[in-house]
């Protein structure tokens with residue numbers, strides 16, 4: 104098992120390019136199941152563990168796929184008769200596997216998917232996905248750890264109000280509605296840029312989706328969809344993570360391929376802390392010098408502050424002057440990393456859904472374990488600013504969502520290595 108060793112204290116400088124977005128590519132690849140004719144050619148597909156998992160899910164559903172990771176391209180042919188079942192081994196590995204349910208149901212009038220259950224960041228039910236399918240005429244049943252949806256014929260267009268603007272429910276319902284009979288309206292829809300990316304792809308396949316990026320979407324179902332070319336949008340969370348890396352090391356980094364309009368809340372909150380962020384022709388330039396000011400942040404659905412940047416932002420807030428409060432409203436249990444920050448001498452306490460920080464904490468290197476994907480990145484970021492050596496374990500979380508994270512940081516000047524546990528003792532001695 105690998106872990107990362109980072110020695111704090113280096114200022115990061117230079118340029119880094121962000122990949123295609125994990126949270127856009129997963130729904131788009133699931134959406135490729137909708138095409139009963141022709142092939143889809145998807146570009147900017149990041150070389151991530153989650154991409155291999157969704158590839159396996161699609162293969163298990165009888166889809167023909169070729170992936171060319173060196174050119175970030177995937178060719179998908181879903182024109183054969185699809186199988187209807189997504190098994191536990193995939194859904195357990197990656198919750199986004201549930202996104203195949205809408206397309207499979209729409210194509211096959213039957214879908215059977217292992218129940219995702221909870222994960223480290225919360226219970227994560229799928230009731231809103233199912234409520235949508237039910238409104239479109241599906242009969243939902245549960246048994247043996249699976250959820251099944253069945254219709255007598257084609258799904259029917261329906262009006263669906265989401266109790267919460269769930270990203271996954273909006274994507275699943277949008278995909279199912281794309282092949283339904285009639286018009287579906289999704290009210291209180293999620294507005295994330297990844298929703299817009301999926302809607303664009305469905306429209307490129309011959310679909311009729313309007314209103315993506317607003318809270319009311321209108322999807323007119325069509326009889327068939329065909330494969331098409333699509334390029335995945337840049338990863339706003341990866342971009343944000345490098346913004347924090349620049350700021351926490353008092354560095355000067357240009358982030359290429361970032362889309363500032365997708366990151367307005369983050370740019371604004373980092374600006375409030377005193378980080379200098381400028382849009383340039385080459386990319387987003389991020390510079391900082393201490394002291395940074397403490398601020399308060401509350402995570403919210405887009406365009407609010409993204410929960411997927413909460414833990415990385417916590418690293419930065421720990422280094423700021425004064426007291427700051429970070430409140431998590433999207434997931435009920437996304438503070439597992441707080442205990443790990445404490446190992447690094449962070450002055451931080453949890454009160455209900457908030458974390459209170461008295462800064463600046465004098466971060467110290469320590470052995471820590473990633474508790475989820477973004478926590479993995481956050482602990483490495485904290486290690487960049489800590490005194491001494493930090494070792495971050497449980498890197499399978501990191502690999503779900505970051506391509507060559509340590510190599511990109513190293514290229515910016517970080518003192519960082521990824522090693523297998525067996526060789527780590529030697530490596531650490533060399534770094535001291």
Ligand SMILES: CC(=O)N[C@H]1[C@@H](OP(=O)(O)OP(=O)(O)OC[C@H]2O[C@@H](n3ccc(=O)[nH]c3=O)[C@H](O)[C@@H]2O)O[C@H](CO)[C@@H](O)[C@@H]1O
Nearest residue numbers: 126199227228229230231232269270271272410411433434
């Ligand atoms: C692959 C992907 O794109 N993952 C992202 C997606 O996850 P995901 O699509 O799972 O997130 P949702 O927006 O659905 O979930 C947000 C909240 O709604 C709740 N909920 C959701 C669905 C439902 O049927 N019932 C229900 O109660 C969840 O438990 C959670 O508390 O959006 C999240 C919120 O921006 C991000 O953190 C994830 O990175």
Ligand SMILES: C=C(OP(=O)(O)O)C(=O)O
Nearest residue numbers: 126198199411476477504
């Ligand atoms: C929570 C995340 O992803 P997922 O929904 O795939 O678990 C994330 O990307 O931070």
